[in-house]
Amino acid sequence: MAGIKSLAVRGIRSFGPEECDEQRISFEKPLTLILGQNGCGKTTIIECLRYAITGQMPPGSRNECFVHDAKVNRSTEVMGQVKLKIVNAKDKQLEVSRSMRVTAYQNKKPKFQTLDSFLSVVDDNGKTKDISSRCADLDVVMHEEIGVPKAILNSVIFCHQEDASWPLDEGKKVKERFDEIFDADKYSDCFDRLRKIRKEYATNIKLLEQGVAHLTEKKEELDKKKLDLVNTETRISEAELKISELSHELKPLTEKINAIETLQKNLLAFESKRDKIKTRLEQNKNVEKDLKGSIQSIYEGSLKELQENIANYGATAKAKQAELEDSYKKNFSFNKEEERIANEKTSNEVKYNKLILLESQNQDKIDKRNVMIVETGKLAEIELDKIETNDEAVNGINAINKKIEELQNKLKEQKAASDLEEKEYQKHVDDCRDALSRHKQKISNKESEIQTTRKEIAKIQKQINEANKSKQKLEALDEKLKTAEADYEKAVSELNPEECQAEINRDEKLMEENENELEELSEKVTKLQKQSAQLKEKDIIEESFKQKDKQLNVLKNKHRTAITELLGHMPEKNFAIAINKIDCEIRNELESMNKKITEKQKEEEQNVLQSSMFIITKYKGQIKDNNCCPLCNRGFDNETEVTDLISQLTTQVLNVPAQLEKVTEELQKTSAKKDDLLSLRSLNDKITSLKETEIPELEKKLEDLDKVGSLKK
Numbered sequence: 201m202a203g204i205k206s207l208a209v210r211g212i213r214s215f216g217p218e219e220c221d222e223q224r225i226s227f228e229k230p231l232t233l234i235l236g237q238n239g240c241g242k243t244t245i246i247e248c249l250r251y252a253i254t255g256q257m258p259p260g261s262r263n264e265c266f267v268h269d270a271k272v273n274r275s276t277e278v279m280g281q282v283k284l285k286i287v288n289a290k291d292k293q294l295e296v297s298r299s300m301r302v303t304a305y306q307n308k309k310p311k312f313q314t315l316d317s318f319l320s321v322v323d324d325n326g327k328t329k330d331i332s333s334r335c336a337d338l339d340v341v342m343h344e345e346i347g348v349p350k351a352i353l354n355s356v357i358f359c360h361q362e363d364a365s366w367p368l369d370e371g372k373k374v375k376e377r378f379d380e381i382f383d384a385d386k387y388s389d390c391f392d393r394l395r396k397i398r399k400e401y402a403t404n405i406k407l408l409e410q411g412v413a414h415l416t417e418k419k420e421e422l423d424k425k426k427l428d429l430v431n432t433e434t435r436i437s438e439a440e441l442k443i444s445e446l447s448h449e450l451k452p453l454t455e456k457i458n459a460i461e462t463l464q465k466n467l468l469a470f471e472s473k474r475d476k477i478k479t480r481l482e483q484n485k486n487v488e489k490d491l492k493g494s495i496q497s498i499y500e501g502s503l504k505e506l507q508e509n510i511a512n513y514g515a516t517a518k519a520k521q522a523e524l525e526d527s528y529k530k531n532f533s534f535n536k537e538e539e540r541i542a543n544e545k546t547s548n549e550v551k552y553n554k555l556i557l558l559e560s561q562n563q564d565k566i567d568k569r570n571v572m573i574v575e576t577g578k579l580a581e582i583e584l585d586k587i588e589t590n591d592e593a594v595n596g597i598n599a600i601n602k603k604i605e606e607l608q609n610k611l612k613e614q615k616a617a618s619d620l621e622e623k624e625y626q627k628h629v630d631d632c633r634d635a636l637s638r639h640k641q642k643i644s645n646k647e648s649e650i651q652t653t654r655k656e657i658a659k660i661q662k663q664i665n666e667a668n669k670s671k672q673k674l675e676a677l678d679e680k681l682k683t684a685e686a687d688y689e690k691a692v693s694e695l696n697p698e699e700c701q702a703e704i705n706r707d708e709k710l711m712e713e714n715e716n717e718l719e720e721l722s723e724k725v726t727k728l729q730k731q732s733a734q735l736k737e738k739d740i741i742e743e744s745f746k747q748k749d750k751q752l753n754v755l756k757n758k759h760r761t762a763i764t765e766l767l768g769h770m771p772e773k774n775f776a777i778a779i780n781k782i783d784c785e786i787r788n789e790l791e792s793m794n795k796k797i798t799e800k801q802k803e804e805e806q807n808v809l810q811s812s813m814f815i816i817t818k819y820k821g822q823i824k825d826n827n828c829c830p831l832c833n834r835g836f837d838n839e840t841e842v843t844d845l846i847s848q849l850t851t852q853v854l855n856v857p858a859q860l861e862k863v864t865e866e867l868q869k870t871s872a873k874k875d876d877l878l879s880l881r882s883l884n885d886k887i888t889s890l891k892e893t894e895i896p897e898l899e900k901k902l903e904d905l906d907k908v909g910s911l912k913k
């Protein structure tokens with residue numbers, strides 16, 4: 201907890217300005233009570249504490265009154281100083297010193313001046329730091345160091361006694377004080393600011409949300425495009441895969457077809473061979489038959505020939521037998537061959553059937569492939585007529601591959617383009633953000649414009665409404681005018697002029713009377729108005745009178761003890777006269793007292809003189825009798841020394857009364873003056889304040905009241 205350690209005061213209010221006048225008070229924990237008679241300076245101590253901490257003068261009087269009056273010391277310049285030692289909430293030691301000066305030349309207004317102030321702070325390391333009012337706002341630094349708000353110091357802790365009734369003040373003022381004490385303005389400011397910031401943020405968020413929605417739309421579009429791209433890419437790759445598969449499947453099929461073709465050729469060759477061999481076999485069989493037949497036939501040749509033949513027969517038979525065996529063998533081999541060929545033929549036929557099946561399958565696959573090529577061509581947007589031959593298929597595949605390459609190239613281009621686009625979009629987004637911030641500012645400007653225009657519109661609307669109202673009134677009046685005109689015409693047609701004239705005369709008379717009455721009434725009204733104004737004034741004056749009355753009561757209560765002490769009772773009226781009377785009485789008393797004092801002093805002097813003379817005569821006797829100094833027991837060389845000392849002493853003793861008289865006279869004069877002044881000082885103060893401010897005010901109030909009374913009457 202923060203606390204006050206000690207206070208040193210000089211040159212403030214009744215505390216004197218000299219070094220020896222300096223008053224020191226050390227404060228105790230947890231409480232220090234200050235007791236003393238009225239006017240002894242209790243309030244001054246509180247004022248000094250407050251001044252040292254907040255730099256604020258006591259309320260209600262001029263600054264120079266705070267400093268010790270220069271007239272008391274008959275000087276032209278008085279210095280005041282307050283030194284205060286405090287310990288703040290963090291146990292730091294602070295020392296404040298504030299000085300001021302009042303210069304008062306004769307017949308001139310006294311001049312008040314605050315001199316340099318210092319604050320020294322002892323920090324945690326024991327180092328002292330000096331701060332002068334020249335380099336910092338000392339009051340602010342003090343409040344920071346002590347940690348107690350200014351309003352609490354002023355209105356609660358060091359609340360001056362003259363200001364102590366503020367909680368009984370008007371509600372509005374009390375509220376203001378409480379707001380200061382609890383710093384309510386800060387809270388409301390804070391709330392206002394928070395509200396403002398929240399509003400700004402809300403608008404910003406709205407704008408940003410709009411931007412985000414826009415950007416998300418764009419992003420969705422881009423995503424869609426990307427998805428499309430990926431889909432087409434996958435489709436292309438699938439088609440490529442299918443094509444490669446199909447070509448892979450096609451290879452063995454074509455190989456098989458080729459093999460089958462060669463086998464067919466071989467088969468044909470074998471068949472033709474077999475046919476040839478068959479015909480030859482038949483020829484040979486026929487030849488054999490012929491030959492068998494011919495053997496039974498008669499030989500028609502020469503015998504010789506026959507004999508020859510018979511002779512040759514063995515050889516020929518043998519040859520023929522060999523030939524036969526040969527042909528048998530050949531036949532056997534042919535048969536075997538035939539069997540083999542037949543076997544081969546059946547196997548070939550099986551193979552052939554298989555191949556035919558395979559061919560049909562292959563054809564199907566080829567058809568499928570062709571259809572697929574056409575389909576992929578369609579997918580790749582290539583116009584392909586019906587594919588029937590292999591070359592056409594290869595061409596189609598090549599075209600598709602080309603298209604794929606093209607598409608890949610396109611894809612790359614598109615990718616590059618989309619990257620570029622994306623960059624552009626990014627740029628665009630950045631621009632948009634910039635624009636967004638600019639627009640926000642513009643929007644806020646525009647909003648304020650809108651508000652002003654709205655206000656104007658409301659104004660104009662009001663004006664229009666008024667105009668409409670007046671228009672309606674005008675129309676009503678027009679109608680009335682018309683009816684009046686009609687009435688008038690009717691009346692004119694109905695009336696005869698003489699009667700009219702008479703009526704008019706009567707009416708004029710009536711009008712005159714009415715006008716007179718009106719004048720009287722208006723006079724009365726002005727009188728009443730004046731009266732009401734006076735009543736209001738009276739109310740105001742009464743209120744101020746009540747306030748002054750309160751102040752008077754406060755003053756009375758404050759000075760009651762002093763006045764009752766002085767006068768013996770509390771007068772209800774004519775304070776100044778009563779006090780003047782007392783002043784005269786006190787003066788007279790003072791004079792008589794002074795006279796008595798001087799008489800007593802003279803008596804005392806005489807007593808002192810007589811006693812001193814007695815002592816000296818005794819001393820002289822002792823010197824003469826003992827021939828040595830009775831005080832220090834010093835011996836004397838001769839008689840003359842003794843007589844010299846005695847004569848010196850006697851002359852000095854004889855001079856003492858005259859000197860004493862002089863000094864005492866001077867002393868008396870000064871002390872009398874001082875007493876006079878001091879005793880008169882407080883009285884004088886009170887009297888002057890009464891004379892200068894309170895009495896004239898009261899008189900004024902009385903006058904006002906008298907006036908009010910007369911007005912009331």
Ligand SMILES: Nc1ncnc2c1ncn2[C@@H]1O[C@H](COP(=O)(O)OP(=O)(O)OP(=O)(O)O)[C@@H](O)[C@H]1O
Pocket residue numbers: 212213214215236237238239240241242243244245264265266267268269270272881882885
């Ligand atoms: N400028 C001044 N020069 C010299 N003396 C002054 C000056 N101003 C006030 N005084 C004297 O200082 C004294 C004021 O003391 P203060 O009001 O502090 O006393 P107090 O103990 O609070 O009295 P109370 O009990 O009436 O409140 C009075 O005697 C007054 O005459």
Ligand SMILES: [Zn+2]
Pocket residue numbers: 829830831832833834
């Ligand atoms: Zn001596």
